[in-house]
Amino acid sequence: MNVTIYDVARESGVSMATVSRVVNNNPNVKPQTRKKVYEAIERLGYRPNAVARGLASKKTTTVGVVIPDISNAIFAEVARGIEDIANMYHYNIILCNADKKKEKEIRVINTLLEKQVDGLLFMGGKVTEEHVHAFQTANVPIVLCATTSEQEPIPFVDINHEAAAFDAVTALIVRGHRSIAMISGPMDDPSNGLARLQGYRRALETAGIAFDDKYVRIGNYRYETGNDLMPYFLTMHPRPTAVFAANDEMGIGAIHAIQDAGLNVPGDISVIGIDNTRMASMVRPQLSTVAQPMYDIGAVSMRLLTKLMNKEVVSQSRVVLAHELIVRNSVKANT
Amino acid sequence: MNVTIYDVARESGVSMATVSRVVNNNPNVKPQTRKKVYEAIERLGYRPNAVARGLASKKTTTVGVVIPDISNAIFAEVARGIEDIANMYHYNIILCNADKKKEKEIRVINTLLEKQVDGLLFMGGKVTEEHVHAFQTANVPIVLCATTSEQEPIPFVDINHEAAAFDAVTALIVRGHRSIAMISGPMDDPSNGLARLQGYRRALETAGIAFDDKYVRIGNYRYETGNDLMPYFLTMHPRPTAVFAANDEMGIGAIHAIQDAGLNVPGDISVIGIDNTRMASMVRPQLSTVAQPMYDIGAVSMRLLTKLMNKEVVSQSRVVLAHELIVRNSVKANT
DNA sequence: CTGTTAGCGCGTTCAA
DNA sequence: TTGAACGCGCTAACAG
Numbered sequence: 001m002n003v004t005i006y007d008v009a010r011e012s013g014v015s016m017a018t019v020s021r022v023v024n025n026n027p028n029v030k031p032q033t034r035k036k037v038y039e040a041i042e043r044l045g046y047r048p049n050a051v052a053r054g055l056a057s058k059k060t061t062t063v064g065v066v067i068p069d070i071s072n073a074i075f076a077e078v079a080r081g082i083e084d085i086a087n088m089y090h091y092n093i094i095l096c097n098a099d100k101k102k103e104k105e106i107r108v109i110n111t112l113l114e115k116q117v118d119g120l121l122f123m124g125g126k127v128t129e130e131h132v133h134a135f136q137t138a139n140v141p142i143v144l145c146a147t148t149s150e151q152e153p154i155p156f157v158d159i160n161h162e163a164a165a166f167d168a169v170t171a172l173i174v175r176g177h178r179s180i181a182m183i184s185g186p187m188d189d190p191s192n193g194l195a196r197l198q199g200y201r202r203a204l205e206t207a208g209i210a211f212d213d214k215y216v217r218i219g220n221y222r223y224e225t226g227n228d229l230m231p232y233f234l235t236m237h238p239r240p241t242a243v244f245a246a247n248d249e250m251g252i253g254a255i256h257a258i259q260d261a262g263l264n265v266p267g268d269i270s271v272i273g274i275d276n277t278r279m280a281s282m283v284r285p286q287l288s289t290v291a292q293p294m295y296d297i298g299a300v301s302m303r304l305l306t307k308l309m310n311k312e313v314v315s316q317s318r319v320v321l322a323h324e325l326i327v328r329n330s331v332k333a334n335t
Numbered sequence: 336m337n338v339t340i341y342d343v344a345r346e347s348g349v350s351m352a353t354v355s356r357v358v359n360n361n362p363n364v365k366p367q368t369r370k371k372v373y374e375a376i377e378r379l380g381y382r383p384n385a386v387a388r389g390l391a392s393k394k395t396t397t398v399g400v401v402i403p404d405i406s407n408a409i410f411a412e413v414a415r416g417i418e419d420i421a422n423m424y425h426y427n428i429i430l431c432n433a434d435k436k437k438e439k440e441i442r443v444i445n446t447l448l449e450k451q452v453d454g455l456l457f458m459g460g461k462v463t464e465e466h467v468h469a470f471q472t473a474n475v476p477i478v479l480c481a482t483t484s485e486q487e488p489i490p491f492v493d494i495n496h497e498a499a500a501f502d503a504v505t506a507l508i509v510r511g512h513r514s515i516a517m518i519s520g521p522m523d524d525p526s527n528g529l530a531r532l533q534g535y536r537r538a539l540e541t542a543g544i545a546f547d548d549k550y551v552r553i554g555n556y557r558y559e560t561g562n563d564l565m566p567y568f569l570t571m572h573p574r575p576t577a578v579f580a581a582n583d584e585m586g587i588g589a590i591h592a593i594q595d596a597g598l599n600v601p602g603d604i605s606v607i608g609i610d611n612t613r614m615a616s617m618v619r620p621q622l623s624t625v626a627q628p629m630y631d632i633g634a635v636s637m638r639l640l641t642k643l644m645n646k647e648v649v650s651q652s653r654v655v656l657a658h659e660l661i662v663r664n665s666v667k668a669n670t
Numbered sequence: 671c672t673g674t675t676a677g678c679g680c681g682t683t684c685a686a
Numbered sequence: 687t688t689g690a691a692c693g694c695g696c697t698a699a700c701a702g
Contacts, residue, residue, distance in 0.1 A: 002474060004695055015673045020697060028671060045472050050449040051389040052695030055678045060386065062450075070430075071411035079405055083432055092446055095405075095430035097418055111427055114385040115397075137380050139337060223617050256619055279614070282558050284591055339679055350689045355681060365687060387679030390694050674701080679694105686689080 003044045012040035023048055054116055062092045063119040063305060064112030065145075068100045073277040074294055075123055078146050081298025082121060089306045091118070100125060109134045119309045121145045121301055125189045127154070141308035143317075145301040146294070148191055155308065155317035157301035161191045161274075164290045164323040165199025165244070166206075168272050171288070171325055172242045173207045176334035177270060180204070181215045181233045181240040183226055183250045192221070196246045196274065215240060219250050226253020234261055241269060241334045248273035248280045251287050255330060266332035276326055286328040293321050338379045347375035358383055389451055397427045398454040398640060399447030400480075403435045408612040409582075409629055410458055413481050416633025417456060424641045426453070435460065444469045454644045456480045456636055460524045462489070476643035478652075480636040481629070483526055490643065490652035492636035496526045496609075499625045499658040500534025500579070501541075503607045506623070506660055507577045508542045511669035512605060515539070516550045516568045516575040518561055518585045527556070531581045531609065550575060554585050561588020569596055576604060576669045583608035583615045586622050590665060601667035611661055621663040628656050 005023075009016040014033060021029050022037040029037075040046070054060040065082055067075045079095065086093045094117070096108040105124050109131070112120060120142040124131070127149040135142045135154065144156035172180050182200045185193035201211045217232060219225030226245055230253065233240050245251035251273030255265050265271055265285055273280060276291035300319060307314050340358075344351040349368060356364050357372040364372075375381075389395040400417055402410045414430065421428045429452070431443040440459050444466070447455060455477040459466070462484040470477045470489065479491035507515050517535045520528035536546045552567060554560030561580055565588065568575050580586035586608030590600050600606055600620055608615060611626035635654060642649050 002695095006695080016696080017673060017675095017698090018671085021672085024697080030671060033671080047445065047449055047472075049390075049451060049695050050446075051386055051395065051451045052678090053697075054386040055384075055390050055680090056695075056697040058678070058697095070405065070414055071408065073406065076406035076411065079432070092431075092450075095432075096427075097414070097430075110382065111385075114382055115427075116384060116386045137382075223613070252617060256617070259619060278558070279617075282587060282591070282614075283618075284594060337679095341679080351680080352682080352689055352691095353687085356688090359681080363687060368687080384679050387694095388681075390696090391679075391681040393681095393694070672702085674699105676697105676699090678697085681692105681694090683692085684690090686687105 002049075003046050004049070005046070007044055008037065008040045008046045011044055012036045058116075060116050060118055061090060062094055062115070062117050063121060063302075063309075064115070064117040065093050065095050065121045065123070066098050066105060066108050066112070067095055067123050068098055068125065070095070070097045073279065074146070074275055074292070077277075077294035078123065078298035081295040081300075082145070082302045083298075085299045085302035085306070091306070098124065102126070102128065102130070106130055106134055109138075113138050113140070119143075119305045121305060123147050125191070127151065141305060143301050143305050143308065146297050155304060155314075157297050157304060157319045157321065158191065159292050159297070159321050159323045161195035162199040162202070164274055164292065165196035165246070166203045167199075167323070167325050168274055168290045169200050169203035169244050170207070171327060172244065172270060172272060172331065173203060173209070175270070175331065177242040178207075178209055178334075179215070179238055179240045180209075180242045180244055182217075183219050183229050183243065183245040183254060184216055185221055185246040186218055192246060200244055219246070221247050221249060223249045223253040226250030227257045228253075230254040230257030231261065234258070234263070239269075242331070243269060243271045245271065245273045248275045248277045248287055248289055251289070251330075252279060252283050255283060255285070255287065266330050270331040270334070272331055280328070285330045288328045288331040289326050291324045291326050293323070296321055337384075338381050339384070340381070342379055343372065343375045343381045346379055347371045393451075395451050395453055396425060397429060397450070397452050398456060398637075398644075399450070399452040400428050400430050400456045400458070401433050401440060401443050401447070402430055402458050403433055403460065405430070405432045408614065409481070409610055409627070412612075412629035413458065413633035416630040416635075417480070417637045418633075420634045420637035420641070426641070433459065437461070437463065437465070441465055441469055444473075448473050448475070454640045456640060458482050460526070462486065476640060478636050478640050478643065481632050490639060492632050492639060492654045492656065493526065494627050494632070494656050494658045496530035497534040497537070499609055499627065500531035500581070501538045502534075502658070502660050503609055503625045504535050504538035504579050505542070506662060507579065507605060507607060507666065508538060508544070510605070510666065512577040513542075513544050513669075514550070514573055514575045515544075515577045515579055517552075518554050518564050518578065518580040518589060519551055520556055520581040521553055527581060535579055554581070556582050556584060558584045558588040561585030562592045563588075565589040565592035566596065569593070569598070574604075577666070578604060578606045580606065580608045583610045583612045583622055583624055586624070586665075587614060587618050590618060590620070590622065601665050605666040605669070607666055615663070618665075620665045623663045623666040624661050626659045626661050628658070631656055
């Protein structure tokens with residue numbers, strides 16, 4: 001049915017080993033032979049069977065990427081960084097969506113491993129015991145991407161979320177704001193949830209402002225929750241003069257809720273987010289935020305993975321990339 | 336090194352054939368034997384090798400999905416529809432980004448085929464001869480997803496882009512607008528580019544309004560081009576009273592450009608887009624648009640593919656889904 | 671520079 | 687209900 005390496009061998013009058021060499025760019029082939037083989041390949045429309053190849057060579061030149069939510073701009077951008085580096089090193093990537101569900105994460109990790117990927121990049125919220133167990137039983141390298149784990153030996157590439165939040169809130173504080181609300185992520189999310197809340201809290205306390213959980217509401221990173229939660233803050237006395245959202249999307253929701261209430265951003269209330277997704281510039285006023293180097297996180301983690309797959313020694317297998325405060329016009333000094 | 340089916344066989348005191356039966360849920364195994372095997376699998380942490388399995392069975396239970404741009408909300412949503420149905424039918428999907436580059440599209444199609452996927456879902460702009468050739472030499476079913484091709488036999492699932500654009504522009508016309516600008520996509524994009532322009536043109540002509548290409552500018556579907564192109568229209572005499580953008584993102588860019596010029600939407604100028612991405616509701620004023628059933632396009636195309644892979648007869652292999660006009664407050668009657 | 675041969679890990683007859 | 691044996695398409699020694 002399908003044309004195999006044997007067919008090519010017969011067609012070109014050489015052995016299958018020679019065809020294999022040609023296909024794999026092995027230099028030990030006479031140019032003339034190589035040409036004959038190429039012609040036969042062309043004529044027959046031969047397409048190497050990667051499955052057979054993988055079985056024989058025990059390598060698939062494929063890395064698996066588990067992504068929590070493909071429709072999330074952050075992860076999509078990280079994926080681009082991964083892709084570019086993967087291409088550079090001639091790896092294919094197979095992207096698996098895990099829907100932010102732990103159970104599904106475990107499932108796709110196993111599926112990927114069964115498919116004999118040469119390495120794995122894992123993006124997810126929380127790394128549990130179960131994750132660690134799955135990672136350990138894999139006998140290919142794994143690196144966490146835009147994801148952190150306390151578990152000492154596991155390589156990861158991420159930013160310092162606590163510090164990013166600290167910087168965002170501090171940017172508000174140095175502009176004279178003292179009553180600062182936060183729209184947080186869920187506490188069971190260690191990076192974007194808990195760590196960012198802790199950064200908020202530390203910034204407050206560093207400035208001698210008491211932390212008050214009345215000024216914190218928990219959202220789910222969606223525009224809608226930013227939009228729905230904000231009115232609660234608007235009814236408070238005293239009303240906060242600034243809002244810190246744990247991500248841009250909720251920040252934008254907050255901006256619109258404020259505007260829909262007839263107030264002005266940043267005139268009445270300043271808003272700052274985190275992430276610097278493209279959307280942050282696609283609002284009026286444009287959203288101030290702390291930029292996360294998403295593309296680089298993807299690129300660096302993929303690069304790290306190639307080294308690991310290659311069994312090179314790596315000096316730094318747990319890397320924290322720099323974030324950057326970006327002040328746009330959703331923030332104004334409080335006078 | 337890795338534990339194989341032989342190890343499990345030895346451990347449980349049966350032959351590998353029996354282990355294979357257990358793993359594949361073949362009913363012809365004594366329950367007691369099955370239990371023994373399961374225990375051995377558990378104890379050894381056996382993970383079936385999907386590569387070997389694929390080689391032996393000539394099936395991978397995997398479908399390849401080529402996606403033009405993973406960071407595009409439309410495709411991400413289509414992918415969700417694909418995913419859900421794929422899971423339902425126990426297929427894994429491997430997502431490959433093609434960067435909207437024809438050359439890369441061909442490359443990933445071939446890579447996917449080499450990996451012996453059981454079927455292929457292709458999303459892309461234009462289907463060229465080269466694409467068709469690659470599809471033909473594949474001996475697995477392929478369906479175009481959110482993509483159309485004139486090429487008769489190729490199955491696809493899409494909306495009617497021309498009609499969607501027609502409806503958007505007509506919505507403007509029935510509200511009294513006669514001077515309607517368009518921010519179009521590139522003409523080498525048959526669906527989102529050319530077809531939508533044709534719909535615009537037909538709507539105008541149906542209403543007896545002369546088409547004038549001074550009122551058409553070409554963007555690249557990005558917010559920035561909507562934003563950059565709009566000022567050109569603002570300087571025209573007479574200034575258009577409405578703008579039709581070939582997608583939501585450019586529409587939002589246009590809204591902001593209008594606002595940045597000190598004008599009001601929809602007071603001075605109405606704006607309508609196409610697609611109904613989540614962003615359309617994340618602007619002020621909220622963007623009117625024509626909804627494209629993205630999730631369904633993905634789901635239906637995947638379902639179609641399962642039938643094809645299963646060699647079932649399908650009555651309709653070229654399906655056009657309905658779109659829907661959604662009027663929000665970026666549009667107002669022209670008085 | 672080229673061919674022969676032995677697996678890679680598993681599904682699948684065919685017998686028993 | 688089970689096992690033995692073959693082969694899926696290819697890579698990787700090894701021999702020549």
